[in-house]
Amino acid sequence: MPLLEALSYAAPDPVTRLRRTLSVGDALVGLVLVIFCLIRADAVTAVAVAVLAAQLWNANDRQKPSKLASMRQTVQRTLVMVGVFSTILVFTSTISAAQQSILIIALFGVLAVVLRLLVRLPLVSRALTVARVESVLLVGDFATVSNTLKRWEARKARVKISGVLLTDAPGGVERRTQVEGIEVYGQLKDTAPAACEFGVSKVVFVGETVHSTTLRRISWELDKFGIPVAVATRIEGIRPHRSKVDIVGDQTIVELEAVHRRSVLNLVWSTFERVAAAVLLVILSPLLLIVGLWIRIDSPGPALFHQARAGQFGIPFPMYKFRSMRVDAEDLKATLAEQNESDGVLFKIRKDPRFTAPGGFLRSSSIDELPQLWNVVRGDMSLIGPRPHVVAEADAYDEWAQRRLMVKPGLTGLWQVSGRSDLAWDEAVLHDLDYVDNRRLGVDLSIVMRTIGAVLRRRGAY
Numbered sequence: 058m059p060l061l062e063a064l065s066y067a068a069p070d071p072v073t074r075l076r077r078t079l080s081v082g083d084a085l086v087g088l089v090l091v092i093f094c095l096i097r098a099d100a101v102t103a104v105a106v107a108v109l110a111a112q113l114w115n116a117n118d119r120q121k122p123s124k125l126a127s128m129r130q131t132v133q134r135t136l137v138m139v140g141v142f143s144t145i146l147v148f149t150s151t152i153s154a155a156q157q158s159i160l161i162i163a164l165f166g167v168l169a170v171v172l173r174l175l176v177r178l179p180l181v182s183r184a185l186t187v188a189r190v191e192s193v194l195l196v197g198d199f200a201t202v203s204n205t206l207k208r209w210e211a212r213k214a215r216v217k218i219s220g221v222l223l224t225d226a227p228g229g230v231e232r233r234t235q236v237e238g239i240e241v242y243g244q245l246k247d248t249a250p251a252a253c254e255f256g257v258s259k260v261v262f263v264g265e266t267v268h269s270t271t272l273r274r275i276s277w278e279l280d281k282f283g284i285p286v287a288v289a290t291r292i293e294g295i296r297p298h299r300s301k302v303d304i305v306g307d308q309t310i311v312e313l314e315a316v317h318r319r320s321v322l323n324l325v326w327s328t329f330e331r332v333a334a335a336v337l338l339v340i341l342s343p344l345l346l347i348v349g350l351w352i353r354i355d356s357p358g359p360a361l362f363h364q365a366r367a368g369q370f371g372i373p374f375p376m377y378k379f380r381s382m383r384v385d386a387e388d389l390k391a392t393l394a395e396q397n398e399s400d401g402v403l404f405k406i407r408k409d410p411r412f413t414a415p416g417g418f419l420r421s422s423s424i425d426e427l428p429q430l431w432n433v434v435r436g437d438m439s440l441i442g443p444r445p446h447v448v449a450e451a452d453a454y455d456e457w458a459q460r461r462l463m464v465k466p467g468l469t470g471l472w473q474v475s476g477r478s479d480l481a482w483d484e485a486v487l488h489d490l491d492y493v494d495n496r497r498l499g500v501d502l503s504i505v506m507r508t509i510g511a512v513l514r515r516r517g518a519y
Contacts, residue, residue, distance in 0.1 A: 082172040083113045090165055094158075102158035106165050113169055136166075191215070194257045196222040196248060199236060201264035205289065206237040219255035222247055224266040245271070249278040263289045295494060326498065330440050334433035341427060348379055348415075348424060356413045358384035361428055367451030369465045374437040376445055377428040381416030382409070423512050429468050441501045442467025443489040461489045464496065474507035 087110030094103035193216045195202055202221055209216060220242040234241055242251040245267065252260050260279060262272060276286045290311055301312045338345075349360035362380040365373045383389070389411055412420070419425040432438040438445065445466035454461070471492040472485050480488070492500065 079113075079172065083110055083169055086110075086165060086168045086172070087113075090161060094161065102161050105158070105162050109162065109165055191259060192217045192219050192255065192257045194218075194220050194222065194242075194248070194252050194255055194260045195239070195263065196224065196245065196260060196267070197263035198224050198266045201266075202236050205263045206239060210237075219257050220251055222251060224264070245275075248275050249282070252279055252284050253282055257284065259285045259287050261287045261289055299495060322498075326501075327436075327439075331434050331436065334430040334440065338430050338434070341430075344424075345427060348419065348427075351415050352380055352413070352419075355415050356383065365448050366445035366466065367448050367462060368437055368445060369462060371451060371462045373448050374432070374445075376437070377431055379419055379425040379428060380413070381419045381425045382411040382413060386411040426468060433468060437465070439465040439467045440469070441492075441496075441504050442470050443492065444470060444472060457490065458486050460493055461486070463493055469504060469508040469511075471504060474504055474511045 087106055090106045091103045091110075094100070094106060195205065195218055197205070202223065206218065209218075218239050221236050221239050222242055222245060223236070224245050242255075248260060260275075267275075272286070272288070279286055295313060299314050301314060303310045303312055352360040358380060360380060361377055362382075363375045363377050366376040368374040393410070416425075429438060433440055442464050443461040443466055451462065471488045472480065475488050492504075
């Protein structure tokens, strides 16, 4: 394939388009001002503008994507340049000439800031950052390629998989012609021919079956055709927002940020939760009173049920809820062991005979959980988090499930909005671990909104 034809397939990614836009804009403005200075025979100012343009150009190429359109740093560079060249001009030019030169340098800085304001406008930003559907050749072992394809499909990744190369033993390749419906073109040695034949925009390596030296040689071959190489790194269960790429020496390091360190934001969020729970208790007090009276009238026993549950770090706390079962429910649990529908440490029966008349409705509508707002006010629980289990059940956790105890239990959580009791135990644990390992404010707000729909559908509420 001719070089120019190969290059035409490589569509720049959104960040590259933004870098190019800023660099071209800075270069054009700088060129116009340099020519204007040279016409005025003002070489010093022309040099100042050229140096500032070079600084901005270098910043556009090196800055992190999140800081590309930073106006603060642009203003700082402009002020430094004005200060340096003002000092020079005081000794080399007249006061009026120096003032004009300083105005030209400042004008360049102002125009650079205006350019960054423009790329921040929603319409322009969308035009620059909307990702095109990229054509990709995927290379790796069968298991990793299959898992990657499933995840990309689930996440609706904006990529078109043109073909697959398997790094497994040749016998394995011969037995497989497709992976998740995608054609297997061949083996690792076929990377360059396959990339050229499919006309892909990049080749993505997944898994750890390709040695770094081999990867480097393959990149040399692909570089002849202008096709970039990408290496996909992924740590099981960790979302991208927790990872940060850094260079240490000559190695690329992926750092995982700690999600459970103390911070002012966590303190503010905890305070907000307690206040919000107190306000909700006041607002819902008429409903709570009616439900309490309904329970007392229907069956003997208290309206509230409290039980020791495993809190953060496994520390027990008294969890409150409206009583939805007979007062001797715990005594009858052993006789119903054979009817347990849970495949894990929990005890769940879809039509539990221990429910009282109002109990089934209270459980399916989640109204029985409302007294736990008091646990949130006390600081035992959060509004969002894994559900608190009985201490005996928590004692039976394996190493993975123990991770649930790193955060405060919640009134609602990812498990509740993903199927609740309909989920298998292992699947429920994975949902909780996903929350614990990747929690952030945006996730909490999303769970709050999804909880409304989950409560209305009542799916898995038993």
